[in-house]
Amino acid sequence: LTKNHISLVLTLDSMNPNVRRVEYAVRGPIVQRAVQIEKELREGVKKPFTEVIKANIGDAHAMGQKPITFFRQVLALCSYPDLLEDNKFPEDAKKRARRILDACGGHSIGAYSASQGIECIRQDVARYIEKRDGGIPSNPDNIYLSTGASDAIVTMLKLLVCGEGRDRTGVMISIPQYPLYSAALADLGAVQINYYLDEDKCWGLDVTELRRALNAAKQHCKPRVLCIINPGNPTGQVQSRECIEDVIRFAKEENLFLMADEVYQDNVYAKGCKFHSFKKVLFEMGPEYSSSLEMASFHSTSKCYMGECGFRGGYMEVLNMDPEVKAQLTKLVSVRLCPPVSGQAMLDLVVNPPLPDEPSYASYLKERTAVLAALAEKSHLTEEMFNTVPGITCNPVQGAMYTFPRITLPQKAIAKAQEEGQAPDMLYCMKLLEEEGICLVPGSGFGQKEGTFHFRMTILPPTEKLKVVLQKIRDFHLRFTQEFS
Amino acid sequence: LTKNHISLVLTLDSMNPNVRRVEYAVRGPIVQRAVQIEKELREGVKKPFTEVIKANIGDAHAMGQKPITFFRQVLALCSYPDLLEDNKFPEDAKKRARRILDACGGHSIGAYSASQGIECIRQDVARYIEKRDGGIPSNPDNIYLSTGASDAIVTMLKLLVCGEGRDRTGVMISIPQYPLYSAALADLGAVQINYYLDEDKCWGLDVTELRRALNAAKQHCKPRVLCIINPGNPTGQVQSRECIEDVIRFAKEENLFLMADEVYQDNVYAKGCKFHSFKKVLFEMGPEYSSSLEMASFHSTSKCYMGECGFRGGYMEVLNMDPEVKAQLTKLVSVRLCPPVSGQAMLDLVVNPPLPDEPSYASYLKERTAVLAALAEKSHLTEEMFNTVPGITCNPVQGAMYTFPRITLPQKAIAKAQEEGQAPDMLYCMKLLEEEGICLVPGSGFGQKEGTFHFRMTILPPTEKLKVVLQKIRDFHLRFTQEFS
Ligand SMILES: Cc1ncc(COP(=O)(O)O)c(C=O)c1O
Ligand SMILES: Cc1ncc(COP(=O)(O)O)c(C=O)c1O
Numbered sequence: 001l002t003k004n005h006i007s008l009v010l011t012l013d014s015m016n017p018n019v020r021r022v023e024y025a026v027r028g029p030i031v032q033r034a035v036q037i038e039k040e041l042r043e044g045v046k047k048p049f050t051e052v053i054k055a056n057i058g059d060a061h062a063m064g065q066k067p068i069t070f071f072r073q074v075l076a077l078c079s080y081p082d083l084l085e086d087n088k089f090p091e092d093a094k095k096r097a098r099r100i101l102d103a104c105g106g107h108s109i110g111a112y113s114a115s116q117g118i119e120c121i122r123q124d125v126a127r128y129i130e131k132r133d134g135g136i137p138s139n140p141d142n143i144y145l146s147t148g149a150s151d152a153i154v155t156m157l158k159l160l161v162c163g164e165g166r167d168r169t170g171v172m173i174s175i176p177q178y179p180l181y182s183a184a185l186a187d188l189g190a191v192q193i194n195y196y197l198d199e200d201k202c203w204g205l206d207v208t209e210l211r212r213a214l215n216a217a218k219q220h221c222k223p224r225v226l227c228i229i230n231p232g233n234p235t236g237q238v239q240s241r242e243c244i245e246d247v248i249r250f251a252k253e254e255n256l257f258l259m260a261d262e263v264y265q266d267n268v269y270a271k272g273c274k275f276h277s278f279k280k281v282l283f284e285m286g287p288e289y290s291s292s293l294e295m296a297s298f299h300s301t302s303k304c305y306m307g308e309c310g311f312r313g314g315y316m317e318v319l320n321m322d323p324e325v326k327a328q329l330t331k332l333v334s335v336r337l338c339p340p341v342s343g344q345a346m347l348d349l350v351v352n353p354p355l356p357d358e359p360s361y362a363s364y365l366k367e368r369t370a371v372l373a374a375l376a377e378k379s380h381l382t383e384e385m386f387n388t389v390p391g392i393t394c395n396p397v398q399g400a401m402y403t404f405p406r407i408t409l410p411q412k413a414i415a416k417a418q419e420e421g422q423a424p425d426m427l428y429c430m431k432l433l434e435e436e437g438i439c440l441v442p443g444s445g446f447g448q449k450e451g452t453f454h455f456r457m458t459i460l461p462p463t464e465k466l467k468v469v470l471q472k473i474r475d476f477h478l479r480f481t482q483e484f485s
Numbered sequence: 486l487t488k489n490h491i492s493l494v495l496t497l498d499s500m501n502p503n504v505r506r507v508e509y510a511v512r513g514p515i516v517q518r519a520v521q522i523e524k525e526l527r528e529g530v531k532k533p534f535t536e537v538i539k540a541n542i543g544d545a546h547a548m549g550q551k552p553i554t555f556f557r558q559v560l561a562l563c564s565y566p567d568l569l570e571d572n573k574f575p576e577d578a579k580k581r582a583r584r585i586l587d588a589c590g591g592h593s594i595g596a597y598s599a600s601q602g603i604e605c606i607r608q609d610v611a612r613y614i615e616k617r618d619g620g621i622p623s624n625p626d627n628i629y630l631s632t633g634a635s636d637a638i639v640t641m642l643k644l645l646v647c648g649e650g651r652d653r654t655g656v657m658i659s660i661p662q663y664p665l666y667s668a669a670l671a672d673l674g675a676v677q678i679n680y681y682l683d684e685d686k687c688w689g690l691d692v693t694e695l696r697r698a699l700n701a702a703k704q705h706c707k708p709r710v711l712c713i714i715n716p717g718n719p720t721g722q723v724q725s726r727e728c729i730e731d732v733i734r735f736a737k738e739e740n741l742f743l744m745a746d747e748v749y750q751d752n753v754y755a756k757g758c759k760f761h762s763f764k765k766v767l768f769e770m771g772p773e774y775s776s777s778l779e780m781a782s783f784h785s786t787s788k789c790y791m792g793e794c795g796f797r798g799g800y801m802e803v804l805n806m807d808p809e810v811k812a813q814l815t816k817l818v819s820v821r822l823c824p825p826v827s828g829q830a831m832l833d834l835v836v837n838p839p840l841p842d843e844p845s846y847a848s849y850l851k852e853r854t855a856v857l858a859a860l861a862e863k864s865h866l867t868e869e870m871f872n873t874v875p876g877i878t879c880n881p882v883q884g885a886m887y888t889f890p891r892i893t894l895p896q897k898a899i900a901k902a903q904e905e906g907q908a909p910d911m912l913y914c915m916k917l918l919e920e921e922g923i924c925l926v927p928g929s930g931f932g933q934k935e936g937t938f939h940f941r942m943t944i945l946p947p948t949e950k951l952k953v954v955l956q957k958i959r960d961f962h963l964r965f966t967q968e969f970s
Contacts, residue, residue, distance in 0.1 A: 009645075009709050009742040009779050012809045016647050019817050027600055027819040035599075059597045062590025072565040079827075080561035088571075105547025110793040112544045114520075115512055147632055147797070150821045158672075160494075162501050183820040187643075224494050257494040294494050308595040310826030312632070324497045332504050334512035335668040336635045340825040341795030342564075 021186040025179050025445020026057055030429055034439040049437035053469055055457045056439045058233070058401045060307025060371075063460040068306055068367050070360040071349045074100070078109050078345050092358035100345050109341040115334035117145025117315070118341070121348040125315050128351035132265075133280040138317060144329070145315050145347065147339045149263050149300035152316040154184045156296050159329055160225050160257060161190045170221035172213060172256070174205065176404060176446035176454070178233045191221035196449060199406065202395050203235035207246045214254060226256040231264040231275065231399030234446050234456040236379070238273040238398040244281045252293050260297040263314075266304035269376040270398035279319065295319045301346045303401065305371040313343035313350070375401070378459040378466050385470040389477055401460055404443065407453050407477065413484035425453040428480065435479075436472045506671040510664050510930020511542055515914055519924040534922030538954055540942045541924045543718070543886045545792025545856075548945040553791055553852050555845040556834045559585070563594050563830050577843040585830050594826040600819035602630025602800070603826070606833045610800050613836035617750075618765040623802060629814070630800050630832065632824045634748050634785035637801040639669045641781050644814055645710050645742060646675045655706035657698060657741070659690065661889060661931035661939070663718045676706035681934060684891065687880045688720035692731045699739060711741040716749040716760065716884030719931050719941040721864070723758040723883040729766045737778050745782040748799075751789035754861040755883035764804065780804045786831045788886065790856040798828035798835070860886070863944040863951050870955040874962055886945055889928065892938050892962065895969035910938040913965065921957045 012020065031054075038052050054062065061067065070093055077083050077097035084094055103120040105111030116122065122145065126138040146152035161169045170191040173181045185192045195213040197203045205228070217223050228247060230239045239247075251258045260278035268275050278297055283290040301313035318326065353368075354360040379397035386394035386405045394405035409424050417424040423444035432438050443454025461469055497505065519537050526532060539547065546552065555578055562568050562582035569579055588605040590596030601607065607630065611623035631637035646654045655676040658666045670677045680698040682688045690713070702708050713732060715724045724732075736743045745763035753760050763782055768775040786798035803811065838853075839845040864882035871879035871890045879890035894909050902909040910927035917923050928939025946954055 007740055007777070008807055009740055010810050011807050012813070014647060014709075015644055015810055015813060019644060019813060022817060022820060024816060024820045027822075028816075057597065059590060060595075061593035062596040064591050067593060067595050076561040076565035076568060079564055080557040083561060086573075104795070105544060106549050108546035108552060108795070110545075110552050110791075110795045111547040112542065112787075112794040147825065148822065154821070159500055159504055162499060180820060187817075187820075224499075255492055255494055292492070302597075306595075309597040309822070310589070310593070310595045312823075312825040322493055322496050325495050325500055328497070328500060328504060331509060331512075332507060332672075335507060335509045335665060335672075336639070337512075337633065337794070338797075340632070340797040340828055342827045343825055 018187050018189050022183045023179065023186070023445075024183050025441050028441075028445060030426070030433060030439060030441060031056055033430065034433060037433070037437065047437065048435060052433075052437045052439055053461060053465065054439045055461060055469060056441045058303060058458055058460065059309055060303075060401075060460055061309065063458070064462050065307050065371060065460070066367070067308065068349075068364060070354055070364045071306065071308070071346060073360075074349055075342060075345060078342070081107070090359045092354050092360050096349065096352070100348060104341065109345060111341070113338040113341050113344060115336075115338050116330055117143065117339060118344050118348075121145060121344050122315075124348050124352040125317075129279070129317060133277055133283070136280055136283045142318050142321070143315055144318070144333060145313075145339050145344050147314070147343065148302060148309075148312040149261065149298045149314040149316075150180055151312075151339070152296075152298050152314055153180060153259070153261065155329070155333060156259060156316065157184050157190065157225070158188060159325070159332065161188045163222055166220060166222070168221050169225065170217045170223035171225040171227060172210065172217075172223060173227045174229060174232070176234050176443065176448055178229055178261070179445060181227055182447070191217065193217040193221070193223055194447065197232070197235055197237065199395065199449070199452070202398070203232060203237040203404070205239060205243055205247065207250050210247070210250055223254070224257055225259060226251050227259045227261065228278070229261040230278075231267055233264065233400050234402045234404040236395065236397040236400050236402050236404065238268050238270065238275065241276050241281060244276055244278060245285060248278070248282055248285060248289055248293060252289055258293060258295040260295065262297050263300040263303045264400040265299065266372065267375065267401060268399040269379040270396055273398045275399070279317065282319070292320055294321060301343065301350055304350075305368045306350055307371075308346050308350075311343040311346040312340050313347035314339075315347060374463060375459060378463060381463070381466065382457070382459050382470065385474070389474045391481055392477060397459060401458050402456050403459060404446070404454050404456050407455065409453050410481055410484035413480065416484070425455060428453070429455055431480065432473065432476050436476050438469055438472060503672050503674050507668045508664065508671070508930070509668050510926050513926075513930060515911070515918060515924060515926060516541055518915065519918060522918070522922065532922065533920060537918075537922045537924055538946060538950065539924045540946060540954060541926045543788060543943055543945065544794050545788075545886075545945055546794065548943070549947050550792050550856060550945070551852070552793065553834075553849060555839055555849045556791065556793070556831060558845075559834055560827060560830060563827070566592070575844045577839055577845050581834065581837070585833060589826065594830060596826070598823040598826050598829060600821075600823050601815055602628065602824060603829050606630060606829050607800075609833050609837040610802075614764070614802060618762055618768070621765060621768045627803050627806075628800055629803070629818060630798075630824050630829050632799070632828065633787060633794075633797040634746065634783045634799040634801075635665055636797075636824070637781075637783050637799055638665060638744070638746065640814070640818060641744060641801060642669050642675065642710070643673060644810070644817065646673045648707055651705060651707070653706050654710065655702045655708035656710040656712060657695065657702075657708060658712045659714060659717070661719050661928065661933055663714055663746070664930060666712055667932070676702070678702040678706070678708055679932065682717070682720055682722065684880065684934070684937070687883070688717060688722035688889070690724060690728055690732065692735050695732070695735055708739070709742055710744060711736050712744045712746065713763070714746040715763075716752055718749065718885050719887045719889040721880065721882040721885050721887050721889065723753050723755065723760065726761050726766060729761055729763060730770060733763070733767055733770060733774055733778060737774055743778060743780040745780065747782050748785040748788045749885040750784065751857065752860065752886060753884040754864040755881055758883045760884070764802065767804070777805055779806060786828065786835055789835075790853045791835055792856075793831050793835075796828040796831040797825050798832035799824075800832060859948060860944060863948060866948070866951065867942070867944050867955065870959070874959045876966055877962055882944060886943050887941050888944060889931070889939050889941050892940065893966075894938050895966055898965070898969035901969070910940060913938070914940055916965065917958065917961050921961050923954055923957060
């Protein structure tokens with residue numbers, strides 16, 4: 001064995017060091033332990049609970065949310081076109097399926113598509129954006145379909161990273177952040193520039209903080225990119241129009257490429273909050289901005305009311321991109337041939353749902369409205385409940401699918417975690433998992449101000465189950481506080 | 486505009502230089518021109534032909550091949566489970582669909598799966614491999630499902646690349662190669678080490694040539710990886726058992742990580758040829774090899790008899806991988822959450838098709854056999870036809886889906902191409918496209934011995950159309966030769 005081991009080609013020491021540096025907490029040790037516990041339960045091991053509730057990931061269907069019927073009818077028709085003869089399927093579903101199939105090589109979703117995505121779907125995306133943004137034009141040539149938003153975000157970052165040493169590209173990301181960003185930056189060997197969201201102002205973004213972070217970073221790298229997530233993951237914050245204007249002005253002044261992650265664009269629950277796309281605000285600020293700021297914005301089939309994560313559908317729209325660079329982008333995406341065609345089809349339905357005069361409109365609207373209403377209810381419930389617990393404070397869940405409450409941990413618990421070389425909120429979440437079967441992600445996985453502790457919980461469990469979860473976390477928190485004081 | 490341009494964040498000069506170096510001929514300038522020509526035809530522009538025939542890419546459905554009915558029935562059932570109540574669907578299709586849905590979060594293919602892939606599908610893959618390899622055990626923990634084989638290949642290469650300067654990882658790839666490899670190596674900044682296949686020996690691989698290439702490369706990099714494609718793309722070669730043994734011995738002696746791209750494992754047509762998996766040969770060489778050689782092998786839903794490219798299904802099996810590195814691999818794939826679930830479902834059907842006692846067996850077998858028989862016929866037809874043309878010589882298409890004939894180009898054509906800064910076979914293919922509407926990929930996109938010229942053509946067009954294509958290429962070749970002499 002030793003002899004073998006000495007001669008291994010690929011070891012921790014000889015692997016890509018950037019990959020080693022990658023961290024991805026949303027599927028980290030907590031989740032691995034949760035999967036183990038589920039197995040133990042199935043094998044009859046006795047636990048203080050009968051099921052693991054996974055509130056660690058924004059995966060709506062896994063939490064019992066039902067897909068939009070119309071979307072799945074079209075997908076079935078595309079998969080098995082013999083069903084086009086079946087009169088159980090509504091005409092509008094058949095129409096959509098025929099249109100998608102006509103745009104596929106050999107009329108099959110089993111053919112590779114153009115690498116940038118099927119042209120008529122890119123046209124539908126452009127029309128969707130135009131409608132969303134009150135008529136501001138969108139060019140299908142600027143749309144790139146992708147394998148989930150993840151793929152497009154990583155591709156865009158890859159294009160942007162260059163230079164060595166002090167010239168290495170710096171990328172500004174919020175703290176707390178969605179850890180895809182830090183993972184991609186580690187993988188690419190780019191410099192991560194943290195700007196902190198203000199927990200005391202409902203996780204608001206302040207340009208003063210952006211400027212502080214940028215100026216500090218200029219000492220050791222070349223800041224070129226600013227990433228924004230709105231509505232926010234894990235914060236649940238929805239940015240105001242003024243805030244977005246400030247960000248755009250800042251990006252322009254500082255010559256930054258703007259990446260706007262807007263995968264939660266339909267997930268807005270709080271009164272007085274509204275989703276404003278960066279693109280719309282950019283154009284409304286006038287040609288001085290709209291004709292020069294380089295930007296990419298991202299959307300996905302995974303979130304909003306549809307929650308179709310498994311289909312890995314998504315797109316990005318690029319604006320003011322140098323045509324030569326765009327050609328390079330097109331070349332780059334062609335290496336992996338194309339995004340999954342069923343994901344492209346799903347995206348087409350998201351951007352081109354039934355119209356008011358079509359037979360499936362009523363059921364589509366009903367299903368969509370029910371999902372969004374339930375999410376809104378759960379966002380309020382979560383905030384209210386957590387704020388009754390001494391030692392937990394929680395900002396309103398204005399949008400997205402998460403709450404990121406702050407937890408006060410007893411000194412003894414912090415000391416114990418440090419002894420064990422663990423983040424204190426990891427200790428907390430691991431204990432919660434072992435004792436209550438609830439799977440959350442510790443705040444340390446997203447980044448947080450030094451000395452503060454949080455966890456991220458999705459608001460996706462069905463209302464009745466969510467109430468149980470909240471109650472259990474409450475009980476656990478009180479017990480934990482007592483145990484360590 | 487000039488002012489704008491000066492201040493652009495992202496330009497050719499300031500973008501990722503590795504991405505700039507990426508080339509991907511299968512979807513390069515020829516294909517872009519083909520798409521344009523198609524548009525022109527639709528707009529009524531007169532051409533010497535009425536349609537563009539795309540023989541540039543291994544995309545079976547786009548060439549009219551029909552999907553396997555059973556596979557698509559299951560996909561429709563998974564997409565829209567209400568159909569499980571429909572008695573038009575056979576019981577075995579329903580059984581497969583139920584099994585897949587039961588393994589999905591919330592019984593929906595819209596949920597994210599485990600990042601490594603759905604567990605029961607990984608089990609099915611392992612059983613498939615065991616059956617294929619005559620009982621040699623396969624562990625589902627070693628299976629990673631992927632977004633097409635492309636994704637797994639790039640991921641594996643990424644893991645393997647490290648070091649700077651003379652310590653930079655070198656990766657051996659065949660010339661001619663499938664350009665995913667050179668593209669991924671450019672992107673990762675790894676060193677590409679070319680070994681040449683022997684056109685005079687039916688594109689055979691010779692260990693002497695591997696050794697020559699390796700020793701030369703040791704002067705300037707650290708060779709750590711050997712990539713093999715069998716059956717070969719673009720060569721159509723099928724490796725003999727002896728050849729595979731030699732390669733394995735070489736990899737072990739030289740301490741190389743072996744990557745075996747076996748996406749064409751069912752595509753073998755020539756008499757006396759047989760597919761041998763690297764894993765099977767490795768194990769039959771005894772524990773000295775099987776317990777230590779580090780290896781990954783790749784498969785896909787895109788090729789063989791099913792040709793389901795758009796689903797982006799695939800897997801890799803890793804062998805003798807350091808468990809710590811495997812943990813890193815699992816972490817890395819988790820960043821993109823999961824491969825498309827419908828692609829995973831498609832893969833499940835490929836590795837677990839109807840059994841002889843199930844109702845869909847007969848139709849499955851019939852459809853599968855018909856596709857493979859037609860491909861075999863077309864492989865022979867292509868070889869025979871090309872070898873009747875003076876100035877074209879063509880090895881037998883033993884397997885895969887391509888022919889890579891050598892073309893003799895007149896000196897004047899070579900000179901003209903060089904004047905225009907173009908590869909001579911690019912000039913040839915571009916002219917063929919403009920004059921005959923046939924889209925091929927020039928040999929220069931795959932690599933070839935200095936001073937030789939080739940093109941790659943798929944054998945996928947339906948037989949009658951293929952005959953026309955071959956005839957047109959023949960006529961064109963004669964005309965081209967005359968024109969430039
Ligand atoms: C902010 C944000 N961006 C991007 C993604 C990626 O989603 P997908 O790749 O499924 O589209 C997520 C997923 O949770 C997210 O929360
Ligand atoms: C040799 C080889 N490997 C890998 C691939 C990638 O195929 P996919 O990503 O569709 O599975 C191809 C596609 O043509 C190929 O020819």
